[in-house]
Amino acid sequence: MKSLRSLLRRAIVPSLAVVTALLLGAVVIILTDFENLSRIGTDPLGAIGAAVGGVFNGYGAMLTGAFGDPERIRLAFENPSDRTIATAIRPITETLVAATPLIFVGLAVAISFRTGMFNIGGDGQLIVGALGATIVGVGLQTSGLPSLVILVIAIAASVVFGGLWGFIPGFLKARTGAHEVITTIMLNYIGAQVVLFALLGPALRAPGSSQPISKNMSAWVDVPSIISLPAIRLDYGFVAAMVMAAAVSLLLFRTTKGYELRAAGFNMTAARYAGMSAGGSMMLGMTLSGGLAGMGGGFLVIGATGQLTNDLSGGIGFNAIALALLAGLRPSGVVAAGLLFGALTTGGKVMGIQSGIPFDLLFFIMAMVIMFVAAPGLIRSIWRVRVPKPAPEVASVAPTAPAEPV
Numbered sequence: 001m002k003s004l005r006s007l008l009r010r011a012i013v014p015s016l017a018v019v020t021a022l023l024l025g026a027v028v029i030i031l032t033d034f035e036n037l038s039r040i041g042t043d044p045l046g047a048i049g050a051a052v053g054g055v056f057n058g059y060g061a062m063l064t065g066a067f068g069d070p071e072r073i074r075l076a077f078e079n080p081s082d083r084t085i086a087t088a089i090r091p092i093t094e095t096l097v098a099a100t101p102l103i104f105v106g107l108a109v110a111i112s113f114r115t116g117m118f119n120i121g122g123d124g125q126l127i128v129g130a131l132g133a134t135i136v137g138v139g140l141q142t143s144g145l146p147s148l149v150i151l152v153i154a155i156a157a158s159v160v161f162g163g164l165w166g167f168i169p170g171f172l173k174a175r176t177g178a179h180e181v182i183t184t185i186m187l188n189y190i191g192a193q194v195v196l197f198a199l200l201g202p203a204l205r206a207p208g209s210s211q212p213i214s215k216n217m218s219a220w221v222d223v224p225s226i227i228s229l230p231a232i233r234l235d236y237g238f239v240a241a242m243v244m245a246a247a248v249s250l251l252l253f254r255t256t257k258g259y260e261l262r263a264a265g266f267n268m269t270a271a272r273y274a275g276m277s278a279g280g281s282m283m284l285g286m287t288l289s290g291g292l293a294g295m296g297g298g299f300l301v302i303g304a305t306g307q308l309t310n311d312l313s314g315g316i317g318f319n320a321i322a323l324a325l326l327a328g329l330r331p332s333g334v335v336a337a338g339l340l341f342g343a344l345t346t347g348g349k350v351m352g353i354q355s356g357i358p359f360d361l362l363f364f365i366m367a368m369v370i371m372f373v374a375a376p377g378l379i380r381s382i383w384r385v386r387v388p389k390p391a392p393e394v395a396s397v398a399p400t401a402p403a404e405p406v
Contacts, residue, residue, distance in 0.1 A: 065350025099342030104296025115285025122317025129294020162294015170286030
C-alpha cells in the first residue's frame with residue numbers, strides 16, 4: 001500500500017502536465033480554426049461553439065484512433081469473426097506497436113542518464129542495431145536454420161552492434177574526457193551514413209530497387225505475432241520490451257552493480273572515493289544503453305517493418321529522451337510514457353484524417369508535455385498541488401576505501 005501511494009504521488013505532476021498540455025492544445029486548435037472564427041462577427045456564440053466542438057471531435061478521434069471505438073469493439077465480440085475483431089482491436093494494437101521501440105530506447109536513455117551520461121545517440125544506436133540484425137538475417141537466408149534460430153541470432157547481433165555503438169562515447173568520455181553529448185550526436189550521423197553505405201551494396205539491397213532499402217526478410221524470418229488475425233502487426237517485440245523494463249528495474253534497484261551505476265551518476269567524485277570505478281560505470285552504462293536501443297532496432301526491422309531503410313528510426317531516439325524525462329528515469333514510468341506517446345502518435349494520425357487538425361499539432365502537444373514536466377513548480381502552482389514533505393535524512397558513514405583511478 002505504501003509503495004502504491006508513493007507511485008501515485010510521483011505520477012501526479014506528470015499526469016497534470018499531460019492534462020495541461022492537452023488543454024493548451026485545445027486552445028491552439030480553437031485559435032487556428034479560421035473557418036469557424038471567421039463567423040465570430042456575425043454569429044459569435046455559434047462560431048465559438050463550433051470551434052469548441054471541433055476540439056471535442058478532434059480529441060475524440062484521437063482516442064478512438066489510439067484505443068478503438070467501444071461500440072465497434074462491443075459489436076465485434078457479440079458477432080465475432082476474424083475480420084470484425086481485427087478491425088475493432090487494430091487501433092490498440094497499433095498503439096502498442098508504436099510504443100515498442102519507444103520503450104526500448106526510453107529504457108536505454110534512462111540507464112545512461114542514471115549513470116550520469118547524456119545519451120543523445122539513441123537514433124544511431126537503434127539504426128546500427130537494426131543493421132546488425134539485417135546483416136545476420138540476410139546472411140542466414142540460405143543457411144537452412146529454423147526461423148526462430150535466425151531470429152534469436154539476429155536479435156543478439158542487434159544488441160552487440162548497438163552496444164558497441166554505445167560503448168564508443170562511453171570509452172571516449174572515460175579515457176579522454178570527450179563530452180558524450182557531442183560524440184553521441186556525431187555518431188548518429190556516422191551511423192546513418194554507415195547504414196546508407198551498407199544499403200547501397202548488392203548484399204543487402206532489395207533486388208531491382210534503386211532506393212537504399214534492404215531485402216524483405218519476412219519471407220524467411222519474422223517476429224511471431226501475439227494475435228494471429230489479419231492486418232494485426234503486434235508481435236512479441238512488445239513482450240520483449242516489457243521483459244527488458246523489468247530487467248532494467250531489477251538491475252538498477254536490486255543489484256550491487258545497479259547501485260554502483262546510480263551512485264556514479266549521482267556523484268562521480270563520491271563514487272570514486274567510495275572505491276567504485278567511475279570510468280567503468282560510464283562505459284558499462286553506455287554499453288547497456290546502446291544494447292537496449294539496438295535491440296529495439298532489431299525487433300523493429302525484423303518485426304514491424306521487415307526491412308531496413310535509412311530513415312528507420314524516424315526520430316525515435318530524440319522522442320525517447322523526452323519520454324524518459326517524463327517517466328522520471330524509472331522503468332515503470334518509461335513503459336507508461338511509451339504507451340502514452342504511442343497512443344498520441346497513432347491517435348494523432350487518425351485525428352488528422354477525420355477532423356482535419358494538422359498532425360504537427362501532435363508535436364506541439366508533446367513539446368508542451370515535456371516543458372511542463374521540466375517545470376514541476378509551474379504545474380504545482382497552476383493546479384495548487386502541495387510540495388511533498390522531504391523524506392527524513394539518514395546518517396551515512398564516510399567511505400574508507402581508497403579511491404580507484406578512472
